[in-house]
Amino acid sequence: MHRSLRVLLVLLLLAPAGTMAGQSAPAGAASRLRVPVTVDTLPNGLTLIVHEDHSVPNVTTNVWYHVGSGDERPGRTGFAHLFEHLMFMGSENAPYPQFDRLLEAAGASNNGSTTEDRTNYFEAGPSNSLPLMLWLEADRMGWMLPTMDSVKVDLQRDVVKNERRQGVENQPYGIATDILPPALYPKDHPYSWPVIGSMTDLSAAALEDVKDFFRQYYAPNNATIVVAGAVQTDSVRRLVRQYFGNIPRGPAITRPAPASFTVRDTSIVAEDRVQLPRLYLAWHTVKANHRDDAPLSILSYLLTGARNSRLTNALVYQGEVASGVSAFSDTKRLDGDYSIVATARPGVGLDSLKGMIDRELERLSREGPTARELEQAKNATESSFLNALEFVSAKADQLNEYYYFQGTPDYFQRELDELRAVSAEDIRRVVHTYLRGPRVMLSIVPQGRRELAATRRVVQ
Amino acid sequence: MTGCCNRRAVTLAVGALAAPLALSAQTSAFPEPPPSTPAATLVVPRVRSASLGNGIQLRIVEQPELPLAQVTLVVAGGSRLDGDAPGLASFMAGMLDEGAGARDALALQSEIAYLGASLSAFADWDRVVVSLKAPVRTLPAALDLMADVVMRPTFRATEVRRQRDLRLTSLLQRRDQPNALADLAFNQVVFPAAHPYHRCALGDSASVARFDSVGVRSFYDRLLRPDRATIYVVGDVDEPQARRLVQERFGAWRGAAVAMPAPPLLPPVPAREVSRVFLVDKPQAAQSVIIIGWPGVERTTPDYAAITVMNTVLGGSFSSRLNTNLRETKGYTYGASSGFSWRVAPGPFSASASVRTDVTDSSLVEFFRELRAIRDTLVPAVEVARAKAYVELRLPGSLESTTQVANQLAQLAMFGLTLEELPRFAAQVRAVTSADVQRVARRYLAPDQAAIVVVGDLGRIRPGIEALRLGEITVLEVGQIAR
Numbered sequence: 001m002h003r004s005l006r007v008l009l010v011l012l013l014l015a016p017a018g019t020m021a022g023q024s025a026p027a028g029a030a031s032r033l034r035v036p037v038t039v040d041t042l043p044n045g046l047t048l049i050v051h052e053d054h055s056v057p058n059v060t061t062n063v064w065y066h067v068g069s070g071d072e073r074p075g076r077t078g079f080a081h082l083f084e085h086l087m088f089m090g091s092e093n094a095p096y097p098q099f100d101r102l103l104e105a106a107g108a109s110n111n112g113s114t115t116e117d118r119t120n121y122f123e124a125g126p127s128n129s130l131p132l133m134l135w136l137e138a139d140r141m142g143w144m145l146p147t148m149d150s151v152k153v154d155l156q157r158d159v160v161k162n163e164r165r166q167g168v169e170n171q172p173y174g175i176a177t178d179i180l181p182p183a184l185y186p187k188d189h190p191y192s193w194p195v196i197g198s199m200t201d202l203s204a205a206a207l208e209d210v211k212d213f214f215r216q217y218y219a220p221n222n223a224t225i226v227v228a229g230a231v232q233t234d235s236v237r238r239l240v241r242q243y244f245g246n247i248p249r250g251p252a253i254t255r256p257a258p259a260s261f262t263v264r265d266t267s268i269v270a271e272d273r274v275q276l277p278r279l280y281l282a283w284h285t286v287k288a289n290h291r292d293d294a295p296l297s298i299l300s301y302l303l304t305g306a307r308n309s310r311l312t313n314a315l316v317y318q319g320e321v322a323s324g325v326s327a328f329s330d331t332k333r334l335d336g337d338y339s340i341v342a343t344a345r346p347g348v349g350l351d352s353l354k355g356m357i358d359r360e361l362e363r364l365s366r367e368g369p370t371a372r373e374l375e376q377a378k379n380a381t382e383s384s385f386l387n388a389l390e391f392v393s394a395k396a397d398q399l400n401e402y403y404y405f406q407g408t409p410d411y412f413q414r415e416l417d418e419l420r421a422v423s424a425e426d427i428r429r430v431v432h433t434y435l436r437g438p439r440v441m442l443s444i445v446p447q448g449r450r451e452l453a454a455t456r457r458v459v460q
Numbered sequence: 461m462t463g464c465c466n467r468r469a470v471t472l473a474v475g476a477l478a479a480p481l482a483l484s485a486q487t488s489a490f491p492e493p494p495p496s497t498p499a500a501t502l503v504v505p506r507v508r509s510a511s512l513g514n515g516i517q518l519r520i521v522e523q524p525e526l527p528l529a530q531v532t533l534v535v536a537g538g539s540r541l542d543g544d545a546p547g548l549a550s551f552m553a554g555m556l557d558e559g560a561g562a563r564d565a566l567a568l569q570s571e572i573a574y575l576g577a578s579l580s581a582f583a584d585w586d587r588v589v590v591s592l593k594a595p596v597r598t599l600p601a602a603l604d605l606m607a608d609v610v611m612r613p614t615f616r617a618t619e620v621r622r623q624r625d626l627r628l629t630s631l632l633q634r635r636d637q638p639n640a641l642a643d644l645a646f647n648q649v650v651f652p653a654a655h656p657y658h659r660c661a662l663g664d665s666a667s668v669a670r671f672d673s674v675g676v677r678s679f680y681d682r683l684l685r686p687d688r689a690t691i692y693v694v695g696d697v698d699e700p701q702a703r704r705l706v707q708e709r710f711g712a713w714r715g716a717a718v719a720m721p722a723p724p725l726l727p728p729v730p731a732r733e734v735s736r737v738f739l740v741d742k743p744q745a746a747q748s749v750i751i752i753g754w755p756g757v758e759r760t761t762p763d764y765a766a767i768t769v770m771n772t773v774l775g776g777s778f779s780s781r782l783n784t785n786l787r788e789t790k791g792y793t794y795g796a797s798s799g800f801s802w803r804v805a806p807g808p809f810s811a812s813a814s815v816r817t818d819v820t821d822s823s824l825v826e827f828f829r830e831l832r833a834i835r836d837t838l839v840p841a842v843e844v845a846r847a848k849a850y851v852e853l854r855l856p857g858s859l860e861s862t863t864q865v866a867n868q869l870a871q872l873a874m875f876g877l878t879l880e881e882l883p884r885f886a887a888q889v890r891a892v893t894s895a896d897v898q899r900v901a902r903r904y905l906a907p908d909q910a911a912i913v914v915v916g917d918l919g920r921i922r923p924g925i926e927a928l929r930l931g932e933i934t935v936l937e938v939g940q941i942a943r
Contacts (some may be wrong), residue, residue, distance in 0.1 A: 055525045056860050057500035093490055099787070100779045105846045107499055107853025126853050131494030158791030158816075162747070163526035166794050166814050172636035242491055273744070274636050276629070295591060306573050308566040320622065324628040345629055376574045383576035387593065388656065390526060390861040 031304045033266055033413040034283075035395060038233050040240065044249045045221025049399050049409050050236045051228040059127040059229030062120060062396040063137055064404060066224075067217035069197070069256060070116040070190040070334055074091050078160070078197010081114040083213055085156040087121065088112070092143035094136055097150070106132050114195055117333040118404065124393050127230040131239055138243035141223065145214055150207045157202055164196045171216075172274045173444050183266050183440040184282055189258045191335060219250020222402055228396040231409055258334060263438040269453040272444050276323070277452040278343045279350040280442040281357065285329060285336040285434045294418040295426040296338060296434070297327035301377040302369050302427065303327040303340070303360075308376075310360045311340065319356055320349045333405075338434060350443050350454035361435050368428035381419055488797035501704060502855050502886055504879040505865060508699045512711055515687030519873075520692040520702045521865055527596045529695030530862035531603065532869050533610055535588040536688045539661040540723040540805065545675070546664015549683070551627060552676050553583035558592060558619045561608030565619055568605065577602035581609065585661060586723075586804045586874055588684065593863060595695050600705060607709040613680065624671050631665050634942045638742050639814070642749040642915045644941045649738050650808050651729055651910045657807065663942040685715030691871060692866040726805040729755035731909040738911065740938060741918040748820040748916030752827055753810035754906045759802040759875045765888035766896040767800065767904055772847035773897065774798050774834050774905075775811055779846065781830045782811060790826060800904075804874055809904065817917055821924030823839045824912070828930075831907040839897050852889045855882055899935040 040048045069080050088110075090096030103110050124135040168174040177194045185192035225244075227236045263284050285291050303311045304327045315322035325339025326340040342353045369377070387395045389412075402411035443453035511516040540550040551616065557579055561847065572579050575860040577594035579602070590610055594602035634640040651657040652755055662668075676905040691710065731754050768776075775782035775798025786796040793813040801807025811831065815823040859865050872881055912930055914921065 028530050032490060056856055058857055058860070093493070097779065097784070101846060102493075104777060104779050104850045106496065107849055109854070124857065126499035126856070128497045128499050134494070135491070135494050139490065155788070159787055161796040162787075162792070162814070162816060165746040165816065170632075170638060170814065246490065275632050308567040313566060316626070317622065320625065323626055323633075345625070346632065372570075372574075376570055379576040380573040380578075383578070383595065386526075386595075387528065390528070390863075392860070 002246075003169055003439060013443070016128060033416060035182050035389075035399065035412050037399060037409050038237075039409060040237060042220065042245060044245070044247055046240075046244050046247070047224040047403070048237065048240050049224060049226045049403060050231070050233045051226065051399060052233060052397065053228060053395070054230045056392070057127050057230050058125060058392060059130045059227065060122060060124045060393040061130070061133045062226040062228070062393070062400055063121040063141075064224050064400040065119045065121075065218060065251065065290075066117075066222050066253075066404060067119055068115050068117045069195040070199075070332070071217065072190055072193075074188055074193075074203060075201060076209060077193040077201040078164075078195070079201070079209060079213065080119055081195055082156060082160050082202060082205055083198065083210065084112045084114045084119050084121075085160055086148065086152060086210060086352045087140055087144065088154040089156065090147045091136075091140040092115060092146045093139045095147055099136055099140070102132060103129070108133060115196060115332075116191055120397065120400065121165070121396070122393065130227065130231060130236070134239050134243050137195050137225065138247065141218060141220065141244065142247035144209060144218070146170045148207070148210055148214075150387065151209055153205065153207055157205065161199060164199065164202070168194075168196065169263070170218045173272060173278050175270055175272055176280055176442060176444060179268060179270060179442055180280060180282055180339075180440065183268060183442065184221065184284065185335070186258075186261045187384065189261070190256050191332065202253055202282065216251065216253065220244060220247050222253055224400055226396045226399045226409070228399065229392045247281060256334075259316070265438045265456070266440045267454070267456055268442045268452040269450055270442065270444050271447045271450070274444065276344050276346060277350050277443060277445040277449065279353050279357075279454055280444070281340045281354070281439070282442075283338045283434050283437065285338045285430075286331060287336055288331040288333060290331065290336070292426075292430050293329075293331050293336075294415075295430045296331070298335075298374070298377050298419060298422045299383060299427055299430060300327045300329050301381055302364070305377065305380060310364060311342070311357060314356050314360050315342055319352075321345055321352050321356065344452070349452045350445075354441070354454040361431055363417070363435055365428055365432040368424035371424070374422070374424055379418060382416060385419070499853055502883055504882050505859065507869065507879055510703055512686070512707060514711065514713055515685075515689075516706070516710055516713070517690040517701065517708055519690060519869055520694045520697075520699050521692075521869070522696075522698055523694055523862055523865065524542050524696045527696045528770070529594055529596050529599050529693065530864055530866045531592045531594075531599075531606065531691040531696050532866040532870055533590045533606070534692070534873070535684055535689050536586070537683055537720060537723060538583040538587045539585045540656045541683065541720060542656065542659070542661075542663075545663075545670070545679075546659045546667045547627070547661065548667075548675070548679050549583040549588065549670065550661050551623070551663065551668065551671055552683070553581045553588045554680050555615055555620060555623060555629075555676055556581040556613045557609045558615050558623055559614040560605075561612045561614075564614075564616070568589070568609070569814050572602065572605055575602045575605075577605075579606060579609065583661070584803075585656070585807075587870075589870070591813070591863075591866075599697065602803045603705055610684065611710070611713050615673045615677045617682070620671065620673045620676055623732075624668060627662070627882050628665055631662065631668065631942065633660035635938050638745060638747070638749045638915045639866055641740050641742070641929050641938065642812070642913050645738055645740055645915070645936050646751045646753065646808070646810065646911065646913045648936075648941065649736070649913065650753060655726065655729060657805075662709045665943065681716035682718055685719055686713045687708065687715060687719075690870070692869050694862040694866045694869075723805075728806065731755060731906045732911065733909065735908055735910040735912060737925060737933045738913045739918055739922065739925070739933060739935045740915040740941060741935065742915050743917055743919070745915070745917045746817060747814040748817055748823075748914050749811045749812070749814050749922055750820070750823060750827065751810050751913045752824075752831070752907075752910050753808045754910055756800045756809045757904055758806050759804075763900050763903070765885055766892050766900045768845065768846050768851055769889060769892045770834065770897045770904075771798055771800060771821055771901050772850055773839055773843055774830065775899075777847065777850050781834065782813070782827070785826050785830055786813055786815070786823060789818070792816055792826070796827075802875075817920055820914060820916055820921040821928055824914075824925065824928055824930065828907055831905055831910075835898065835901045835905055835907075838894050841894055844892065844897055848889050848892055852886045855886060882907070903919075
């Protein structure tokens with residue numbers, strides 16, 4: 001297993017130029033990218049994925065709990081993320097502040113993050129610190145509640161409110177974080193609020209909520225753990241059984257199944273303390289794992305991935321009406337959305353940005369990209385995908401993501417295949433299907449400058 | 461819109477032998493904590509050196525794990541050479557890949573991306589850097605483009621004007637950003653008007669408005685020369701191949717007749733006599749941005765290892781005193797940190813946080829409590845041991861990717877150091893004692909001679925700050941800071 005990923009990657013990247021230039025990959029085994037893993041499930045439902053990579057003497061552990069803001073209910077928005085903070089506040093055998101102190105003393109870093117669909121926790125450091133990492137993760141998976149109290153909840157509530165102030169209230173254009181989700185999704189849909197939640201709901205979160213949430217979601221059968229790096233698979237399996245084996249299985253989890261809804265054109269204008277107006281356009285797309293996921297990814301590059309991309313070229317380089325423009329596809333477990341964000345140059349109103357964006361989208365939906373454009377997009381996307389694999393921690397999180405969304409951890413080559421297979425017709429189709437229909441249009445303008453906002457009027 | 465809320469404001473990486481810690485009663489179901497074992501010793505990759513006839517220095521690291529290569533060209537001399545044209549070095553560097561050889565900005569980018577490569581160019585205070593990452597398969601073609609960017613930039617008038625207008629727009633937008641305002645104000649009050657760091661490396665609107673093709677080319681001609689350049693090649697390229705690839709493209713490079721003199725050696729900036737407070741009004745701000753600091757110290761000081769450990773205790777890790785106090789104990793902030801900016805001419809020391817508006821004064825009290833405590837009271841051995849481990853054991857992780865290796869090499873070279881410095885540094889870190897930490901804290905932390913910058917809602921925070929009597933208060937105007 002030693003360095004096997006790297007060997008296989010060599011083969012992939014040495015494949016004929018035609019492969020990279022957008023033709024479908026030859027079926028020969030020589031060009032297949034593999035990230036070798038073992039997958040085990042313990043009797044309590046915990047899934048363990050191990051990947052050996054001995055290129056540097058480091059190891060990463062990466063735990064995904066399959067719970068995020070998409071599992072929250074109205075009135076408790078932001079709770080999944082607040083809970084993430086509480087997971088660092090000590091557990092029965094490693095009371096606060098031992099978690100951070102033990103890891104730092106062992107040379108390991110740690111962190112966590114929360115999205116709509118999942119919460120992850122990760123450590124990275126010298127490979128000899130693996131037993132400590134696993135011991136700490138196991139203790140907080142099994143024995144976190146006995147040390148939890150309302151003092152800790154109050155403290156991290158304050159920290160999270162500061163995180164929100166730093167990222168939303170005190171950020172230029174930060175109000176978009178609060179405005180876009182409820183404009184895109186109907187009330188009560190769990191994507192209709194931001195992951196960070198509202199100040200009111202953060203204030204309302206109580207110790208009992210924490211206990212209920214832990215019992216419901218923080219159980220081995222709702223978690224997967226990836227261990228990647230300079231380790232021996234068998235010894236990782238032994239350690240994981242030893243530390244996690246006695247944690248009891250939790251109850252089966254029922255997840256919200258939002259009712260289907262109709263999207264309607266929405267136009268919003270908000271004022272902020274900013275110098276320049278900014279336009280947000282957002283559409284509904286597809287769930288993660290949908291066949292249009294890959295075309296939508298490639299589309300983002302075609303629109304704003306490079307200077308010569310359609311929108312960057314039109315708005316920043318040729319038209320000189322925008323100081324910047326970006327497009328991104330965000331596909332999630334329950335739904336997906338697509339956003340284009342553009343900031344005007346001084347003296348320019350958002351209608352002219354909107355007009356140019358619409359013209360480019362219309363042209364792309366009619367003509368599709370040129371062969372050369374598509375090849376550039378695929379090559380660039382593929383390179384950034386492969387560059388990330390230099391980092392063991394990036395591979396570890398990707399293994400967890402693939403396991404959750406694709407059902408298999410080593411999906412790397414298949415994702416590459418999907419990206420390579422995208423055709424000009426696919427691009428034309430997804431632009432036509434998703435970006436020409438009803439959308440949310442948000443204009444954030446300097447205070448008192450509503451005349452700069454985009455209007456529904458069609459600009460020719 | 462995926463909200464990815466990281467728990468930390470401070471990014472961590474760490475290290476060492478776990479200190480023995482008393483743990484509470486074990487539950488019967490849970491095993492004992494694992495015993496600690498020694499970490500692997502730091503091994504740095506071998507660096508091969510060569511030079512070209514025209515003076516280019518070449519440094520090669522063979523790293524064959526992935527079929528990728530990082531090629532970084534560094535020219536000594538950066539924004540410190542701006543002189544009376546603030547922003548010119550960074551603007552010129554940014555223009556390098558906005559058209560070169562036979563290609564305009566769009567065609568150049570298209571070609572680079574088509575090859576699966578990425579290329580960037582920028583300047584910092586001490587260097588101009590052009591960085592290329594490419595699959596080895598397309599490396600020769602990508603290097604042709606890099607050579608155009610380095611040796612044959614076009615600086616077309618239309619491209620210069622476009623980028624100049626974009627730069628002016630981004631200068632304007634700094635007025636929206638409380639962190640940017642705090643940084644600008646801090647550098648203006650820590651460094652005297654004649655010092656390059658007094659100004660922003662991106663320039664100001666008056667200076668940038670004057671940039672044109674002729675001026676940019678003239679600056680380029682005098683600065684970008686082979687005898688000031690070092691090229692780092694790291695990746696799946698062996699030494700003879702790397703030498704050939706570079707020689708073929710950069711061997712014939714000749715500098716223009718007149719070279720720019722090296723940046724002057726700047727005398728150390730004296731600390732101010734007493735602390736002073738500088739306020740910037742941001743009406744209705746939900747948080748106040750605080751920066752406290754003073755002029756720093758040379759990277760080449762023999763105290764470097766002790767300073768690094770001391771700062772790790774103070775504000776350089778998640779468990780540091782500033783973050784523990786202001787975030788984990790008081791809940792005033794999402795994160796507090798401190799650090800020295802290591803540049804050829806010493807950059808500043810700064811301690812900073814964004815804090816809730818109504819605890820701005822209380823936060824200042826806690827900042828100064830920690831800045832004084834680490835000088836006045838010996839740091840316990842266990843805390844020093846943890847910081848030493850954090851510093852030492854993060855070193856191998858800093859050499860994981862080809863880009864990281866090239867960056868480390870180039871960073872060390874700025875100070876005349878090689879990769880061999882890293883194991884030496886590790887040994888120096890291991891030798892640091894509590895007494896050393898206190899000695900360097902007393903020498904390099906100057907809480908009674910501080911510049912204290914606060915950007916926030918003055919109507920709400922000023923009375924509390926005045927009551928602290930930290931020093932004379934001056935209010936700075938946004939238009940004066942972000943010009």
